[in-house]
Amino acid sequence: METLLHTIDFSPLFLSLKSGILATVLTFFLGTAAARGVMRLNHRAKSVVDGILTLPLVLPPTVAGFILLFLFSLRRPLGAYLWEHYEVKLVQTWLGCVMAAFVIAFPLMYRNARAAFEQVDVTMIYAGRTLGLSERKIFWKIIVPMAGPGLASGTVLSFSRAIGEYGATTMLAGNILGKTRTISVAIATEVAAGNWEVAGFWVLVIVVISFLMVVLINLVSGEGSKDFSGWR
Amino acid sequence: MALQVNISKKFSGFQMKVEFEMDGGCLGILGASGCGKSMTLKCIAGIEKPDKGRIVLNDRVLFDSKKGINVPARDRHIGYLFQNYALFPAMTVEDNLGIVIPGKKKEKGPVIDEILQRFQLSGLKKRYPSQLSGGQQQRVALARMLLSTPEVILLDEPFSALDGFLKDILQNEMLEFIRDYGKDVLMVSHSRDEIYTFCNQMVVMSEGKSLLQGNTRDIFQNPGTMEAARLTGCKNISAIERLGDYELYACDWNIRLKTAERIEDSIGYIGIRGHTLIPVSQPGENTMKIRLRGVTDTPFERQVIFHNGEESDSKQIWLIQDKKEDIPLFIQFPKEEILLLS
Numbered sequence: 333m334e335t336l337l338h339t340i341d342f343s344p345l346f347l348s349l350k351s352g353i354l355a356t357v358l359t360f361f362l363g364t365a366a367a368r369g370v371m372r373l374n375h376r377a378k379s380v381v382d383g384i385l386t387l388p389l390v391l392p393p394t395v396a397g398f399i400l401l402f403l404f405s406l407r408r409p410l411g412a413y414l415w416e417h418y419e420v421k422l423v424q425t426w427l428g429c430v431m432a433a434f435v436i437a438f439p440l441m442y443r444n445a446r447a448a449f450e451q452v453d454v455t456m457i458y459a460g461r462t463l464g465l466s467e468r469k470i471f472w473k474i475i476v477p478m479a480g481p482g483l484a485s486g487t488v489l490s491f492s493r494a495i496g497e498y499g500a501t502t503m504l505a506g507n508i509l510g511k512t513r514t515i516s517v518a519i520a521t522e523v524a525a526g527n528w529e530v531a532g533f534w535v536l537v538i539v540v541i542s543f544l545m546v547v548l549i550n551l552v553s554g555e556g557s558k559d560f561s562g563w564r
Numbered sequence: 565m566a567l568q569v570n571i572s573k574k575f576s577g578f579q580m581k582v583e584f585e586m587d588g589g590c591l592g593i594l595g596a597s598g599c600g601k602s603m604t605l606k607c608i609a610g611i612e613k614p615d616k617g618r619i620v621l622n623d624r625v626l627f628d629s630k631k632g633i634n635v636p637a638r639d640r641h642i643g644y645l646f647q648n649y650a651l652f653p654a655m656t657v658e659d660n661l662g663i664v665i666p667g668k669k670k671e672k673g674p675v676i677d678e679i680l681q682r683f684q685l686s687g688l689k690k691r692y693p694s695q696l697s698g699g700q701q702q703r704v705a706l707a708r709m710l711l712s713t714p715e716v717i718l719l720d721e722p723f724s725a726l727d728g729f730l731k732d733i734l735q736n737e738m739l740e741f742i743r744d745y746g747k748d749v750l751m752v753s754h755s756r757d758e759i760y761t762f763c764n765q766m767v768v769m770s771e772g773k774s775l776l777q778g779n780t781r782d783i784f785q786n787p788g789t790m791e792a793a794r795l796t797g798c799k800n801i802s803a804i805e806r807l808g809d810y811e812l813y814a815c816d817w818n819i820r821l822k823t824a825e826r827i828e829d830s831i832g833y834i835g836i837r838g839h840t841l842i843p844v845s846q847p848g849e850n851t852m853k854i855r856l857r858g859v860t861d862t863p864f865e866r867q868v869i870f871h872n873g874e875e876s877d878s879k880q881i882w883l884i885q886d887k888k889e890d891i892p893l894f895i896q897f898p899k900e901e902i903l904l905l906s
Contacts, residue, residue, distance in 0.1 A: 458611045459650035461637035463664050463712045473663060477654035 336529050343510045344518040345537065351426065351514065352495035355433035359490045363441030364483065368471060370442075371449050382446075389439035396435055397503025404431070404504065428505030429512055433494035441490040448482025449475065484552040492545040496538060565716055565748040571607055571617030571627070580604070580772035586750060590739075592763030592780065593752040594795055600772040601752035602647075605718045608750070609644045610637030622715060643714030643747070647721050649705035651693035657704050658689040664711045675711070683707045683741065699734050706738060710745050717742060719751035723758060735762070756797045760784060768792045790905045793835040798903065799882045801835040818875035821850050824899040833905040838867070838884035840901035843892030850897040859891065870895070 370381055388396050404411040404422040414420040422428040452475055460470035476483065498516035505512040507521060515534050522531035565588050572581040580600040584591070595601045606612040608619055610626065613634060619627040621642070626635045652660050658676055665672045680686050683703045693701055702722075709717065722738065723731050739762055742749055753759050759766055759780065766780045770791040776783065787793040790801055802816035810823050814834060821834070844851060853873035857880055860867045866887050872878035883895060 453648075453650075455646050455648065455650045456652060458606075458609075458637070459644070459646055459652075461611065462609050462640075462642060462644040463708065464638045464641070465663065466638070469663070474652050474654070478652070480654065 336533065340530055340533060341509065344513050344515045344534065347426070347429065347510075347512070348495045348514040348516075351429040351433055352491055354430050355437055355494040356487060356491040358430070358434050359437045359441040359494070360483075360487050363438055363486065363490070364445045364476070366438075366442050367445035367449055368475075370446060385442050386439045388435050389443070393432075393436055393497070393499025394503060397432060397500035400428075400432060400435060400500060400504045404428075422504060424506045424508065424512065426505070426512060429497075429501050429514055432500035432504045433497040436497050436500055437490040437494040440493055441486045444482050444486025444489065445479065448479035448486070451482070452478045481553045485549045488545050488549045488552065492542050495541065566620075566622055567608075567716055567750070568618070568620045569604070569608060571604075571614035571619060573603065573607065573612070573614040573616075575603065578772050582767075582769070582772075582774045584767045584774055584777045586748070586765060588748050589765060590749040590751065590763045591765045591767065592759035593750070593767045593769055593774075594756060594759045595752070595754065595769035596795065597754050599769050601754075601769055602720055604769075605644065605720050605750070605752055609642045609718055610635060610640045611644075641713065641715045643709040643712060643717040645702075645705055645709055645717065645719045645722055647724060649693075649701045651701055651705055651708075653693050656690050656692055657685065657696070660693070660704060661708050661711060664708055679707045679711060682744075699737075702734060702738065703741075706741055710741075710747070714747065717747045717749045719749060721753055722751060723753075723755070756784075756795065768795055770795065787835070787903060788906065790833045790835070793833075793903055793905050798835040798837050800838060800841075801833055801905070802879070803832060804834050806831065816879040817852070817881060818872050818878045819850075819852050819897075821897055821902065822899055823902050823904065825902075825904055827904060830906045831904045835903040835905055836897055836901055837903075838882040840898060841881075841883045842896040842898055843883070843885060843889065844894045844896045845892065847894060848896065850899060851894050852897070854893065854895055856891065861887065 366385055370378055370385070373381060401423065402408060404414070406412055406415055406421065406423060411421075411423065414422075420427065422431050456474055456478065457470055460474055465473075495514075496516050497514070498520065501512070501514060502517055502520075507513050507517050513521065515538055519531050519534045519538075522528075522534065566586070568585045570583045572579065574580070578600075580603055582600070582604045584593075593601050593604065603612060607614045607627070614627060614629070616629045617627070618625070618629070621640070624635075625631070625633050626640050627633060652663070655663070657680070661676050661679065662669070662672045665675055676689070677686075680689060683706065685700065685703055685707070688696065688700060693704070696704065723735055735758070739749075749762075751758075751763065763780050765777070766783055767777045768775045768783065768787075768791065775789060775791055783792060784796050787796050787798065793801060802814040805813040805815060806827050806829070807813055807820065809826050811820065812823065812827055812834065813820050823834075847853065854870040855873040857869040857871055859869070864887070866885050868883040868885060868891055869880050870883065871880055881895070
């Protein structure tokens with residue numbers, strides 16, 4: 333075991349955590365904002381926009397990866413534009429890991445946020461308006477705190493999904509040790525190379541992190557919730 | 565303060581059409597549940613948008629469908645007390661009040677402390693709404709609304725969430741606070757008692773339409789229309805045939821009645837309030853022999869339900885009497901208490 337730990341390159345762990353955290357931050361703000369935007373649409377527009385935003389959740393990650401590659405490849409207009417004007421490259425880079433994780437985790441945040449907003453009594457919004465508060469203040473000071481537990485569990489869920497992302501990541505960011513090889517990519521690589529011990533180690537790491545995350549969700553969303561003793 | 569409202573709106577299959585004016589004091593809108601009272605308030609506050617019409621507050625046009633004016637709720641300066649008070653649950657009392665006050669946190673402190681004291685809420689600053697009693701919640705909501713310096717206050721069924729004893733105390737308390745601040749009030753209620761007690765002016769609403777507006781006491785004394793009579797609590801209403809200038813036949817009760825007031829051609833109904841009927845022991849003018857149908861006791865009075873004793877198919881009539889009195893054999897309809905209704 334000792335020798336195993338000495339031979340392992342820990343860069344996938346840090347890479348996973350780093351890109352997972354950044355992707356989660358992005359997901360939190362954009363997912364919350366998207367949920368707010370969708371809440372303001374009429375029913376028909378809502379169904380369509382919701383469908384688009386939820387798509388990454390139901391698509392195979394390789395399909396999402398393909399689309400990302402199609403958009404951000406240096407040979408495509410958007411990818412070329414970003415590279416020429418901002419020297420930003422997503423293919424085969426760490427940013428690609430973040431982008432892939434973000435796209436896959438986004439629907440989890442968005443859907444949780446929306447469900448949480450739907451639970452908020454609209455009279456709170458009306459009250460805020462008649463009291464002369466701005467829409468922005470109503471949203472961030474009144475609605476978001478009321479939707480707190482739902483937003484928190486959405487965030488934790490997004491993070492767990494983001495650090496475990498594999499399919500879209502390999503397609504967009506590839507598998508470069510120390511640069512784009514995250515834990516889940518490392519597991520596949522090690523297994524392919526027959527290094528079962530190393531792969532097993534990474535599996536253990538992911539299982540522990542994910543388990544802790546789920547427990548955390550239960551703790552944050554269980555607070556102040558209804559009395560379920562009748563189920564016992 | 566002057567408020568003119570003339571709006572119409574179609575919603576959930578019925579047409580609302582409301583027209584009234586107020587120039588201060590307390591105006592009450594009386595109507596049955598689901599008649600569009602709350603929707604009217606929401607349109608005035610800017611929460612809902614009417615299809616057509618005009619709303620003017622102190623010469624400021626808030627809504628005008630012809631000119632395309634629709635001032636957002638936040639700029640209308642209209643206070644709205646929601647039925648459930650709409651306190652922000654994730655905020656303490658202090659923050660619920662503070663969010664309304666413009667400026668820095670430091671400057672808010674003294675303002676909050678002062679209003680808490682005025683509303684007898686000192687010491688509850690750090691509590692959350694769920695930790696307050698119904699009365700305390702109502703006071704916080706009222707204080708919060710007054711901090712937003714509204715030009716008029718709208719109360720949506722303000723006392724329906726409260727029960728018995730508490731209700732009586734809070735009603736008085738709340739109106740005292742509002743009077744202290746010199747604010748005018750527009751309230752909607754399905755309770756005629758509330759409207760009668762607190763509003764000097766009233767509007768009667770039925771099925772989305774405002775029927776009439778006037779001095780509260782006058783309307784209770786002389787409702788004028790059948791719907792208004794019913795809404796102001798008159799249970800005994802009968803269709804009539806006019807027999808002369810001062811005589812009619814009440815078709816539902818099968819009785820000829822003389823009136824003190826002249827019966828105009830527009831009159832199609834009469835009403836008489838249960839407590840104005842006089843129990844008597846022998847027949848006479850405007851008097852009916854009764855056949856008892858049933859008796860219900862409330863804590864302090866008795867309701868006697870009866871039919872015309874000589875006509876088997878006559879509709880029932882309610883008499884309200886003191887519990888100490890005996891159930892009579894005859895009932896007299898006093899001339900001057902008969903309400904002539906169109």
